[in-house]
Amino acid sequence: MKKLILFWVIIMIGIPVNAQDYFKPIDSIIHHYKGRKTPGFSVLVSKNGKTLYHKHAGYANLKKEEKISDKTVFALASTSKQFTAACIVLLEKQGKLKFTDNLRHYIPEFPEYAEKITIDQLLHHTGGLKDYRALAMLRGENSDTYNAEAIKALLSVQELNSESGTQWSYSNSGYWCLVQIVEKVSGQAITTFAEENIFRPLKMTNTRYVIKPNNKVKKAAIGYQYDGNSYNSNDIDEFSVGGGSVYSTTKDLQKWLSEMETHRTFGTAFWTTMLTENPAKGKGFLYTKGLFHFKYNNHMMISHGGDLIGFHPITAYFPDDKVAVVILANDDDFERYTILDATVSQLLGEKYTYPKTEMPTEAKKKVIEEVITVPPALLESYTGNYELRSGYIIAITNERDLLKLTQLWDNVTAFIQPAKEVHHFTIGDISLTFGDFTKDKAMQLQIITSDENSVYKRTDKEPDLTLYTKYTGQFYNKALNATIVFFTENGILRYKWNDTISYIASPPESDDLFFTKHGKITFIKNETGTVTGFMLNHERALNMEFIKQ
Structure with missing residues (x-):
């Protein structure tokens, strides 16, 4: 009888008894954290809904000397997008909205072009909206300080990056708009709607949207950034829910990925819409409802990562293998795909190549x-x-x-x-x-x-310190209500916003074309050769014209 039970357990789990052999690579990485007081990560792997591996490394709070544990709550950054999308899909299933509804119906303050932007396009990053986080950066500001009204005011005076429905371009603005739609249609804050309709039904008791100033999260990991000498903590919470704002644990996210596999709570119709209907095509991937679909080591993977200072999480589900992975971290130098490789390569039947040991x-x-x-x-x-x-x-x-x-x-x-x-x-x-x-x-x-x-x-000659003075001056963009100042220092072209720190414009690729930390800058000249402005193109905010004052 015992042999029969053991045989059935092995069949249910679907892997050999010596499963831990699959996780030697990730164990070797976690081992390096022992005795080191650094931020770290938590990783959980399950197959057929059963936990195979769940371990942690490093500290959630260095000051309080709190180590990362099962109960540690992490900021998910853009990994949150799948939950915002799920709120929209639930409302659609309830008959309270349609994916073909246009954006201006819900946010009438937007320009006329919003009448051609559909909810479906917002879900799939094809609406053409400029990214408000990029726009804030091009103002020399941090979008974390913006409330909903500030974001609305900023977006309502922008032109589109591209005609709606024509191109895939990742946009936090689209997901900010989806939050506004959820709240307008449901009559509830998204924090409440998601709690009642997603997190509570799945018993995700440590998961919620977090918005300033109500951002006191128990057991929350602090996000850290290393400056070469010490780890500095970072405040990453926002005053408005945009493309992120969810906090969660590895165990809670396992419940979400398990539901993605079983459809027990929300049903097959919900997950068919979430995962397969009308996907947008990118280079080498599909995107549906806050989730990327692409090949990972020849295995289909449904996933989404996130990037905030101090937090670089990822959730990943391999539908053909029935394997789910959650990786959460609080170190800005954390490389999630390096950890993902070490975690699942051997479990998926792929070869794992150990990195070469770096010599002192x-x-x-x-x-x-x-x-x-x-x-x-x-x-x-x-x-x-x-x-x-x-x-x-x-x-x-x-x-x-x-x-x-x-x-x-x-x-x-x-x-x-x-x-x-x-x-x-x-x-x-x-x-x-x-x-x-x-x-x-x-x-x-x-x-x-x-x-x-x-x-x-x-070269033996002295550099021409006046070569780039023709590009200097103050340049203004009306839609941003922002001024960028260009000046030279030791002959090098630099720029800044008002009295902020300055940045280098890298060596020009050709006359008038510079690449910068904030995008590609092409200076514009009149018929006499005098610089009259420039066009700035950030990948998420195109065709931003600045006029010389």
């Missing part, structure tokens, strides 16, 4: 000196200044037989390591090659990264 700097230097020796005369042939564009110069110096690279425009430095091929060096995954030798001196330095292939030419 001194040991690495010793190995390099022993294996790859560069003659002093050759090292000297590389030293000097190399210019990409006027003012954008890299200095190569020899410090105790090690070459040091310094970007003179921002003083970023790094030691470059010799490779096996002569004249070749590396910095991590970056390749550097010296070439075009004249009189025992390299005349050029080629730098290749994952997204750049640039050739710097040796």
